[in-house]
Amino acid sequence: MSITLTESQEKAFYIISNFFKTDNVILLTGSAGTGKTTLTRYISDHFSEKGLELCAIAPTHKAKHVIETILNKGKFKTIKAFTVASILGKMKEHSYIGTKHYSDPSAKKFNAFTLFILDEVSMVSDQDLKYIINYVNKSNKKLLIIGDSNQIPCPSSKYSDEGEYIRKANSFIFDSEIPNVNLTEIVRQKADSPIIKLACFVRDNLEEEITFSHESGCKHFDYEYKVSHDNIYETFKNLKNLKSTKIICYTNQAVREHNTEVRRILGFSDEKFNKKEILMGYANIGFPELIIENGRDYEIEDVKYVNNKTILEYSGLSGHTVKLRSDRKVVSVFFIDPNKNYEILSELVERADKVNSKHSTSKDYAKYCELKNQILFIEDLYNYEDNIYSETEFKELYPLLFTKIYDIFDSDQKKILNNKLTEKINTDFPNLIENRLDDNKVIGDSEMFSDKFKIIDKDMYYAYALTAHKSQGSTYDNVFSDENDFKKIQNKFNYKLNKMEIRTREKNQLRYVDYTRTKDKLYLFEG
Template sequence: MQKSFLNSENYLYTPNGQKIILNNQQIKAISYVKKFLKSKDAYFLLSGYAGTGKTTVVKKILDEYPKRAIVSAPTRKANAVISQSTSAPGYTIHSLLGLQPDINLVDFNPNEPVFGQINKPTIKNYDLIIIDEASMINKSLFELIDAEITKSLSSKVIFLGDKAQIPPVGDQESPIFQLDNNYELTQLMRQSDDNPIAQLSQQLRNVGEDLSIFLDKKESMLNKDGDGVLFVDSNDQFRDEIKKVFGSSYAKADLNYAKLIAWRNRTVMQSNRIIRDLVFGQNANLIEKGDVLIGYRAIKASAKESFLINNCVDYKVVEVSDRQKNINGLLGYTVKVHEKARIYRGFDEKSIFIIDSDSSENLNEYAEIHDNLLKIARSDRLWSVYYEFRKNNLLMIDIERYSDGGLRAKSDIIKKDLDYGFAVTAHKAQGSTYKKVFMLLKDIALNKNYTERNQILYVAMTRAQKQCIVL
């Protein structure tokens, strides 16, 4: 006889064996989900600020759900997080919808590909789809989800979201937060009860336009274990903390141990240079064993192949060859990297070739080959050759000029595939968590849009599980 769905005890075990007792709000949320699953409604929103235990509720539901269920998210990084946390199979929203870059368009821009439904959507093959990071979902993506779910007679979707996070580009809020069928969690669970990150992040949600209360206070708030928010007074003190944390054995072993988060891209670039100087020394090579890289584009040679590099995903360099010339006659390095595996506790190893961007002559040769292949691809639609070249020759720098020094038009800039990943923008960090976060408050405070500024501050601080170090 099949057990009654969600009638069991008010606890569960995490993938690493930790026992978690559900609080009253989580138990109530599960009761709302039970009603939703028995109803004819297609959508439910479980909202809550960072650390309120949304994923815990979902794991409890999935542990006892008797039908076909999966988890999903807008990015591969966020999808990996929810999949590992729930021990459930996970797919990105784009893959469930059959979306791939539509390379059959005559005016296709490889830097900003238009996504079309190239493959057959599979989202309606499942009875329950849990979609995390709902704040990233814009109107057009939700319309695509709705179009597929409408075709199903039984599929249901539970969205997980935090309305204090950064909304989709160009939108004030994700349309998901307008769903009538919803329940909000407010009791914090992620940090321990005495971790001041929870208290300070709550203040950030309500700070409004005037940030002076937050800026002027700058008092460190640490518990007995040293967890919480550490304000530092000087660049030297900040750098000392960076060297200690990023140079530690913990950071070398765990891709998600530490991250510096800022607002502006140029600040991220400067911060990555500083961190590498502190960790590897000022005479470091372009790529060093132990480097952290992050994907800036999704790279694969064809629609049938899996992604070699993915946007927002971190990679740890474990081996670097000597400088060498590849089959295209370009100089660079064969690099072995580890990507955190989709299965719990493990890594996938990949071998990639990264172009030597310290040589302007080498970059000019790359750009000449690239531009010729792009011209051929656009006229003859031979996109597979173009993408094979991009896959085999990864860039760590945007190419913004022609070999004669002239500026490229914005649409002709050759965008980088990877960059150093010790520091990232808050937009790239959204959907991830780290043991320690370095937050450049003085950079984020330059944002004159106070709503976005507060969202960035909130996202940056709540990425930290243990400690947030602020300058």
Template sequence: MYLENIQSRDKLTIQSELVKSAVLFLSKDGAGFNGVDTEFGNSLAQILRKRRQLSPAQEYQAWKMCRKYWRQLRKADPEIILPKKWINRYRLEGWQVWNDSKGSGPYTLDLIGDGELSCTCEAYSNGNECGHITLAIAQGLIDSVDDINDESIESTQPIKQVSAPSEPTETNYEMLPGIFANQGQLAALSNLKKFALGESIMYLLTGFSGSGKTTLVQAWLRDLRESGYQGRVVFTAPTNKAANVLQRMVNRWQLDIECLTCAKLLGLKPVIDFETGRQRFKKSYNDESVIQDYDLVVVDETSMVNEELWRYLAEEANMFTRLLFMGDPAQLPPVNEAISQSFLEINESSHLSEVMRYRGSIAAMADDIRQNLGRRGEPFFETQYNEDGSEGLFVLTQESWNDNIIKAFQSEKYLEDPDYCRVLAYTNKRVASINKMVRAAIRGPKAPRFVDGERLIATEHYSVANPFGGSTTVLNTSSEMEVNGTSIGMEGRWKVWFLDITRFDDGISKLIPVLHEDCQKEFERTQKELKQQAQNGERQLWKQWHENRSRFAYVDYAYSHTIHKAQGSTFTNVFVDVTDILSNKRRNLVQMPGEDKKRWVYERNQLLYVAMTRPSHRLFIFE
């Protein structure tokens, strides 16, 4: 191991060069790494051999490894040549270090497990790296490997973990201006700080609606930044809608953090399984995974992470890219799964059980449902609202419920804000019925299927072929848009609507083809015949079936959608069809995070809980 004598390099550059040399030496023929560190160290060495720069978090972990494997490095008898300014500045005698240029010292170096060095200087005691340790390792402070043992030299100051921000210990700890942590948040914040700089690669933070998960994460990230943490951070969520909510949130926090969907982060493309009709993911040819560009990944809405997506995420977790999963276990599980695997597979976790943000009748009702997910009977709903009626729970007759829906979607506020109101139901059939009812009332029963100003939602992922190979996503599932113009034309043999749309999430305009209603029955008949032939052995016909289907974008009116698709969204006013929800009779035997044993949970109660926690102001229901 050799460090060039370059006069202009400062302490951090010297440390960087030392780290690179140490890791490359240790990775050769298994010279130093052992056990769980082997894969970690060799991965780091591979990055260095490709002459790529290490991120700050990667370099920090490599520096810890350099100190951990001091014995192996000393056995190699490395030659280190330091710049003259370092030789003149520091004086080394055994375990003592003086800074002669400042007239300070001596500082005592100490061993704290596996040969890791600490220092009694003020910089180290404040949780920062110090040049004394860097110099000691580079200079070969210990004359022989036998001098390193488990007996530590007595230090004059308490030892603190390198680069770890100070941990709050009082219950009046102010996480953010005017926001004080409760005991659960205090413990979780301490654990998250250890996770960011420790050895674990995945961590789980759970909490119910209103327990302060996002506030806690905001405080944690601010503390990390203030303590000098330079790692790249990204927020991600399973759906495009949830990712957009995250982006608005971090913008309010004034934190420079990207927000991506899990598919975008992992370079995945959603596809439809021909035989089951379910959406799955596969690696995209033209969208590379970018998750390894980040040191810390925060996965929100964890309850929506299905088993397949969980596997993709978990495979990417390592010492360079740590994953924090965050979610509400009382919310809906992934489709056809009892509970997200992310709630079951992660060993280290914190759970926030104390609700901090509930207010008013909606929150009280949601809390009651959440605490009784195993209840067989129907909850009791009662109208309750504040003095001016701007917030509250309103129980209506179906006629009054319908009238209020129409008024909400005809209001100026809805034209200004697409999230002003939404109707939620359990089944696709009921959603279609509501959309038809609202659309007819607003546009008239004889209006064309699409008109300018129409607000739509994508019911499936839609992409177009890329001339360089692969495909380019135009619409993600649940992407919302507004129609700017319409025309009718042909797509192959099929009559289509060409819609000029603007996506709400990024303001980009696109032209999409939607199968015309005049061709709907013929198209469905053709697809049914192809599917039957493919299932009967002519499997090559699946390709034609898929090509036919992928020609078109699939959209619906955005007045109503299922509760599953609403998860992760917030609307000012929400209309919920409770009768439709109660038609769900499914129950699952699950073990919730923080509980000792499994219990029966009725999915209709989870549906109600998600629906009740979507409005920010008013909830309208009919029974």
């Protein structure tokens, strides 16, 4: 193998390779820049050469693509990679349009492999991770788990009760009894890299409120990369590789605002789609072969506005036919014009409302998908009291509807919680809670009341800005960090558990993910 390991990586490899001679599951950890990726490739090559059938697993499509690319670089016989949901055979099941509810896991796909490399474990749910570990142990196979406890946990992670307050818990794996090999030596970039120093500073102060206007924060960072809010878009425009440049923030609202401003300064704002624009997949489209993949970037090669598109029994449809190129292939998709096409869009809304109605069936959902999967949208849409809203509009008008169901409902005791949040919802939206609980749909882990009013999940969106959650597992040449948006993460009272939720660590874990996405330059901006 052509990879040269550092002394600490060689020691870790020796421990892991010898461990697998007698045992099954081991954890490889390390913060940003410690060489986990290089060591993982070395381990993969080593066991592939020994004839083991191995595969890679990651929590998201983007993270899967990254680890797949790393492990297969220069290979003729490639290593397969799966998302956690895919290898577990989990399919999106009938629920509300906006609710992500999946089928129970299955071990069928596991049978073809002997060694599994599970990357970005912090984002894997405890339930799925325990299933994978139990399968590996029972079948006497091998599992290498790779992670960084400084990164953000799975969105559905539970809270840890710490006496007077609570906070989001990290994956159980980091505190488990599973053997752990921890890399500490910085190898990915120069030891004096301001980006690595900043990441290490955040890592070492996860529990502290961090600002970059005082000496303790600024001393680790080069002022050259601090830009004012007024200059970020001009700076963005002047960078060489815009395809690998991102603004990373916390909220979807900030993503929308930054994408709008970047498109304006790049001269793209007059048209909805333009040649050389970059779009990102927000859903998986196509089965069994994906046409659009969630988390992947696509460049627009060509775009035409047409008035003669035919879909099923609907003809003369208006919209944009867009030719998209990814690093793999060129595909053509159709974005329908939401300001026209009344007949087909009315039918789509009617089918969505049927899915979202009480006691709807899987057949209703299949009928909705039959039509929806033919046309693409670049924004989430909601239908409330016969008015259609974008997500931004709907959230501004009805923020209380974006409350999670489990914030007011105790699933163990099957009862509605008596707290101020419940009272507020009952006052503003009478019968909303009871109607949801009377429905036969399984409550999703992250389900919100707004889910039952959602009629469209966007398929793609402009790719110049994205949230830190969506960026995890990716790397870019240049990253802009929206510090103002991260400051919105504040402590809040948790009505369900009747305690203050401390969010300092969560905020810093998001920053840590943000800062460690870049391979070259990191720009911080405030104001």
